[in-house]
Amino acid sequence: MESYAWHAELRAQFPMIVGNPDVAYLDSAATSQKPQAVLDAVMTYLTTGNANAARGTYPWANRTTARIAAASSRLRQFLADSSDESGVHFVSGTTEGLRVVARDWLAPQLRPGDEILVPFADHSANLLPWEEAAALTGARVRPLPYDTAHDYAHREITVSPRTRMIAATHVHHVYGNDMNVQRLRALAPDVPICLDAAQSFGHLPLSVAELDVDFVVFSGHKAMALPGTGAIWSRNRRGPALALAGWAGSPNTSGIISLAAAMDWLDAAGLPRIAAWNRALGVRLTEGLAAMPEYEVLGCQRSLRADSPVQQRHGIVTFRHREINSNDLGFILAADGLLVRADEHCQAPEGEKTSSVRVSFHVYNSPEEVDRLLDCLRRLR
Numbered sequence: 001m002e003s004y005a006w007h008a009e010l011r012a013q014f015p016m017i018v019g020n021p022d023v024a025y026l027d028s029a030a031t032s033q034k035p036q037a038v039l040d041a042v043m044t045y046l047t048t049g050n051a052n053a054a055r056g057t058y059p060w061a062n063r064t065t066a067r068i069a070a071a072s073s074r075l076r077q078f079l080a081d082s083s084d085e086s087g088v089h090f091v092s093g094t095t096e097g098l099r100v101v102a103r104d105w106l107a108p109q110l111r112p113g114d115e116i117l118v119p120f121a122d123h124s125a126n127l128l129p130w131e132e133a134a135a136l137t138g139a140r141v142r143p144l145p146y147d148t149a150h151d152y153a154h155r156e157i158t159v160s161p162r163t164r165m166i167a168a169t170h171v172h173h174v175y176g177n178d179m180n181v182q183r184l185r186a187l188a189p190d191v192p193i194c195l196d197a198a199q200s201f202g203h204l205p206l207s208v209a210e211l212d213v214d215f216v217v218f219s220g221h222k223a224m225a226l227p228g229t230g231a232i233w234s235r236n237r238r239g240p241a242l243a244l245a246g247w248a249g250s251p252n253t254s255g256i257i258s259l260a261a262a263m264d265w266l267d268a269a270g271l272p273r274i275a276a277w278n279r280a281l282g283v284r285l286t287e288g289l290a291a292m293p294e295y296e297v298l299g300c301q302r303s304l305r306a307d308s309p310v311q312q313r314h315g316i317v318t319f320r321h322r323e324i325n326s327n328d329l330g331f332i333l334a335a336d337g338l339l340v341r342a343d344e345h346c347q348a349p350e351g352e353k354t355s356s357v358r359v360s361f362h363v364y365n366s367p368e369e370v371d372r373l374l375d376c377l378r379r380l381r
Helices: 002-011 036-048 059-079 093-108 128-137 181-187 251-269 271-289 326-335 367-379
Strands: 086-091 115-118 139-144 165-168 193-196 215-219 232-237 295-297 316-321 342-343 356-360
Touching: 002 059, 036 251, 059 251, 059 295, 086 093, 093 115, 093 128, 093 215, 093 232, 115 128, 115 326, 139 326, 165 316, 181 193, 181 295, 181 356, 181 367, 271 295, 271 367, 295 342, 316 326, 326 342, 326 356, 326 367
Parallel strands: 115 139, 115 165, 165 193, 193 215
Antiparallel strands: 086 232, 215 232, 295 316, 316 356, 342 356
16 A cells, blocks of 8 residues: 555656546657656756856856756766766767767777677667768677577687777566676676666666766756756766767756656655566556467567566567557547557567567556556457
């Protein structure tokens, strides 16, 4: 009962959720809904202190500059970064952030014959920038292989003296599982790792001290902030400090302020508790799907249970009906007010070849919404 009271209190803080009681929003891996505290922080800033940052000497501009600097410090704290050797660069989101790391940091260091280990079965945004950097420099990309747990197959990964970067995904955007980046670090202690944290930042606790990665890139809009904002956290432990090439334009001040407010809200709500809630919803859904043989849940089958011996799934469940096309199934569910993602999920070439239905949860989702989804899926039998 305590958990239900905690959840009800948090759910009530999302205007889009409260204002649409007949709709179950089940697509938080694409973008999250925003709590009132984030909306209020943005509106207050825009109506009481809006100015450009680092471009004026008057009080409004100075206050905005200070707030951007405070947001950088807040991000370091949110990532459990206690070092004094890290940097924060605000960008439009994960895609731009990965491209910046590939173009501005890695490409100037690459020489013909160098190599980059890249996931070919994750999101295309974590493949294309590295391919572009390799094409410009004569380097090559090698795929990170998977094992039967849909994890990086560390036993099959070889690192050479010419390996200059490992690009890794923290939580898979289709399978929802932790990709066990710590195994990559143990395999390659001296190689920089760039972590795509699009599906982990704001969904579960994330400690750069524990992960020992060199870059963390994420999108704010998936973590309850406004669209068009994100960040690169970087640490120059295994290479030079990241410096963005070219002229730095005006920052997305309202987006950065929304990100700072979102981090405050998530910390107050309790990220460990949010992560546990989302995992429990995922288990509830997969257990329901397991009783319907006409549905196939994607990913490692041993990771579906609450007591999984492999790894936990973090609030993302992707499945197919064995006869109904997934895109059609998405329209059917939408007609019942169940908003899911139904397509190929922007996967790189070695990902799933057939479209599927992805359900992704956040703290505003409820067990009743999972049961409502399962009831609809049963009716299709």
